[in-house]
Amino acid sequence: MLYIVGLGPGSKALMTQEAIDVIKNTHTIVGYVTYIHLVEDMLKGKKLVVTGMRGEIERSKKAIEIAQTGEDVAIISSGDAGIYGMAGLVLELAAKEDVHIDVKVVPGVTASIGAAAALGAPLMNDFCHISLSDLMTPWDVIKERVDAAAKADFVICLYNPRSKGRPNNLREALDIMLKYKDENTVVGIGKDVARKREIIKTTTIKDLDETEINMTSIVIVGNKNTYVADGHMITPRGYTL
Template sequence: MLYIVGLGPGDKSKMTQEAIDVIEKCPIIVGYATYMRLVKDMLDGKQIVSTGMRGEMERCEKAIELASDNQDVALISSGDAGIYGMAGLVMEMLAHKKQQLEVHVVPGVTASIAAAAQLGAPLMNDFCHISLSNLMTPWEVITKRVDAAAKADFVICLYNPRSKGRPNNLREALDIILKYKSPDTIVGYGKDVARPKEIEKITTIKDLDEEDINMTTIVIVGNKNTFVDDGRMVTPRGYTL
């Protein structure tokens, strides 16, 4: 059996019990080296297969290979493995190979959910996830999605918002959003959520300090009704009070 396990944002307290149980029972753990460090206290006596940055295909291939030999294998991924994680890649590979394999996806707490809980309740109405990384998706496609989401006044969760190699993607996305949203629109972000240097901050589009945003940050742009009260970012559900 191949288990594809979402670890959540980093802290064991935010892992699901199913994820903990699967990691404990599987003799083989496959994952990115950084993710291995998040669960290092659970890996004693296990066979470890890890790769570095951008080794996703190699990890998935190895996990499939090992699980095909009638072994229980846990392929771990931060957040939720089905949201920008390894679940989709494994299934694409199996479909491409026309290979049958028993696969079970174990859900995890994704970054937007973890950050939202710390910020208040910003996701109480319709929202979407958009990754600003153009490694897999052309930038022209990403900008069309940002435009459509902003035009429809979704709360927008921006994953992979800014890196040294992509310093301007967040700025370009915010400029598109400003075509439809006010500069005073509430923005919250979580950086290194559930990790030792965790930071949450609530600001506005116009006052957002882009230099404080990196690849371990989730940026949540509110809709026109999102407000701040007592340090909490809130998007109304629509109840009549």
């Protein structure tokens, strides 16, 4: 069996019991070095296959090869494995190479959900996920998606919002949103959610400081009804109160 496991945002307390059980009972674990460090206390005595950044294809192929021998193996990623994680790539490779193995995707708490819980209740009405990384998706396509989501007044969860290699994507995306959203629209920021250096804060589109944002951040831009009360970011569901 090949397990594709979502570890959640970074704390064992936010891992699903299924994810914990799979890691506990599987001898071989495949993962990016940062993800391995997140659960290293659970990996004593296990066989580890570790790669660096951008080694996703290598890791996936190795996990598939191990599973083909009949050995149980788990490939891990942060958040949910099916949301910008490893699940799609593993299944695509297996299909492309006509490999028939048993695969089980083990869900995890994705960054938007972890950050939303810490912020309050910003995702109580329609929302979407958009990654601002243009490594896999052309930037023009991403901008079209940001425009459409903002025009429809979705709450927008921005993954991979800013890095040294693309320092301006976040501000450009926010500027697109300003075509439809007020500059005082509430924005929630979750940085290193559920990890030792966690930062949770609210601001506005106008006042957001991009220099505070990096690849371990999630940015949640509210809709026209989102507000802050007693420190909590709230998007009304629509109940008559």
